[in-house]
Amino acid sequence: EVQLVESGGGLVQPGSSLKLSCVASGFTFSSYNMHWIRQAPKKGLEWIALIYYDSSNKYYADSVKGRFTISRDNSKNTLYLEMNSLRSEDTAMYYCAKLGWAYYFDYWGQGVMVTVSS
Amino acid sequence: AIVLNQSPSSIIASQGEKVTITCRASSSISSNYLHWYQQKPGAFPKLVIYSTSYRASGVPSRFSGSGSGTSYSFTISRVEAEDVATYYCQQGSSNPYTFGAGTKLELK
Numbered sequence: 001e002v003q004l005v006e007s008g009g010g011l012v013q014p015g016s017s018l019k020l021s022c023v024a025s026g027f028t029f030s031s032y033n034m035h036w037i038r039q040a041p042k043k044g045l046e047w048i049a050l051i052y053y054d055s056s057n058k059y060y061a062d063s064v065k066g067r068f069t070i071s072r073d074n075s076k077n078t079l080y081l082e083m084n085s086l087r088s089e090d091t092a093m094y095y096c097a098k099l100g101w102a103y104y105f106d107y108w109g110q111g112v113m114v115t116v117s118s
Numbered sequence: 119a120i121v122l123n124q125s126p127s128s129i130i131a132s133q134g135e136k137v138t139i140t141c142r143a144s145s146s147i148s149s150n151y152l153h154w155y156q157q158k159p160g161a162f163p164k165l166v167i168y169s170t171s172y173r174a175s176g177v178p179s180r181f182s183g184s185g186s187g188t189s190y191s192f193t194i195s196r197v198e199a200e201d202v203a204t205y206y207c208q209q210g211s212s213n214p215y216t217f218g219a220g221t222k223l224e225l226k
Contacts, residue, residue: 035215045155045163045206045217059213095162102169103210104153108162 002026002107004096009112016086016116022079022096022109030054030074033099036081038092039111046092049081050099064090086116120144120209124218131197132226139221141190141207151210154183154192157220158203166205167192199225 008020022034036049049070050059058070069082079096093111100106121144131137141152154167165174167183170190180195194201202225207218 044220045157045208047215047217050213050215061214099210100165100168102150102153103215104151104165104168104208105155105163106165106168106174108164111162 002098004098004107004109006094006096006109006112009094009114011115011117012086013118014087014116017082017084018086018114019083020081020094020096020112020114022081024077024079024096024098027098027107029072029077034072034079035097035099035105036068036070036079037095037097037105037108038090039095040089040092043092051079083114086114088116090114091116119214120147120212120216122207122209122216122218124207124221126221127219128222128224130224130226133199134196137194137197137223139192139205139207141185141192141218143188143190143209146187147190147209147211149186149190152183152185152190153208153210155206155208156201156203157206163206194223197223197225 003025006022033052037047039045048061048064051070067085071080095111096109097105098107123142149170152170155163156166157163171183183192204220204222206220
């Protein structure tokens with residue numbers, strides 16, 4: 001059974017940093033591109049970052065480019081999202097997601113909440 | 119980035135009614151890369167339809183999808199109480215993999 005379990009969220013002040021983790025199981029993690037997607041309270045889904053299966057390429061949404069860094073450790077089956085210079089508009093539920101063959105998100109984690117507030 | 123215009127933003131339907139959601143892309147998408155998700159309150163999104171018209175595993179046959187090019191639709195043939203959720207289209211044709219704004223389905 002495929003499982004994605006996020007952790008690392010919490011309440012932080014504007015300008016601070018946070019690092020999210022997503023531990024994967026039930027599939028060959030090192031063979032799949034992985035993504036982070038977020039959802040602000042009462043809002044829609046926003047794709048924010050992609051990392052290739054071998055870390056050879058990384059892509060970011062304009063809203064987080066230069067502040068967020070996606071990475072992975074295939075030996076630990078773990079995906080990361082390092083978030084710096086956090087703003088109130090980064091307040092959201094953050095999901096890690098596995099990409100399926102036709103570029104759909106076939107598995108999602110349960111999400112981790114990040115709240116940026118003074 | 120490809121923008122997905124989803125409409126309507128909300129639907130109020132009776133049980134047993136047919137509902138249709140449309141998703142229009144700002145540029146043409148291969149039908150292989152247009153997908154639909156269901157998100158129930160407090161839960162993560164669940165893939166319902168992939169590649170325009172294929173139901174994901176375990177999805178009831180009352181859910182269907184169609185379309186091509188820039189115009190796609192998602193239909194629930196007979197709404198049931200358990201279908202109350204927000205539905206999103208998503209394109210995987212080009213990065214960034216954008217989502218529509220969502221359609222909230224409520225029961226009358």
